Amino acid sequence: QVHLVESGGGLVQTGGSxxxxxxxxxxxxxxxxxxxxxxxxxxxxxxxxxINSWTGGSxxxxxxxxxxxxxxxxxxxxxxxxxxxxxxxxxxxxxYCAASGSSYGGRTPSNYNYWGQGTQVTVSS
Numbered sequence: 001q002v003h004l005v006e007s008g009g010g011l012v013q014t015g016g017s018x019x020x021x022x023x024x025x026x027x028x029x030x031x032x033x034x035x036x037x038x039x040x041x042x043x044x045x046x047x048x049x050x051i052n053s054w055t056g057g058s059x060x061x062x063x064x065x066x067x068x069x070x071x072x073x074x075x076x077x078x079x080x081x082x083x084x085x086x087x088x089x090x091x092x093x094x095x096y097c098a099a100s101g102s103s104y105g106g107r108t109p110s111n112y113n114y115w116g117q118g119t120q121v122t123v124s125s
Contacts, residue, residue, distance in 0.1 A: 002026040002114050004097050009119030016087050016123070022080040022097030022116055030075040033105035035112055036082045038093035038121075045096065047107035049082060062107075065091075087123045094118040 008020040020036070022029075035050040049071040052058045059071050070083040080097060096119075098105070098112035105111050 004099060004114055004116035006095065006097050006116040006119040009095060009121045011122045011124060012087055013124050014088060017083070017085045018087065018121060020082040020084065020095055020097070020119060020121075022082075024078045024080075024099065027099070027114075028075075029078050029080060029099060030073065032099040032114075033102055034071075034073060034080050035098045035100065035105045035107075036069075036071060036080075037096045037098060037109060038091075039096065039118070040093050045109045047109075048095070050105050050107065051080070052105075053103040060107075084121070087121075089123045089125045092122050094120050 003025045005023045006020055012018055031053055033053050036048040037045040038048050039045045047062050048065055049061045049069055051071050068086045073080045097116045099114040100112045
């Protein structure tokens, strides 16, 4: 069975850091494009960061996070990460990781086949 499990969310003060993890099972994460999305209450999921499948592994980010967040992937652990620095209250959301069977997942949630359950990130002011 295919699973993605996020962890690492929590409560942090403004300016703090968190590292989210996304552990994959049932498939080889490196063969898939991977994305991180977030969802605010009452809103659709929005793109945060993405990486192509491991041929190339190009990364791309939403404008509001590109200098603060870093996506990485450890293929030996079948796990992806989202390092979030200089967090702001407006980053408060549920964060999801996702995997796409295409080599490039892009910024649209519907391009992704597998999703984790989400992890809450709360940034206090």
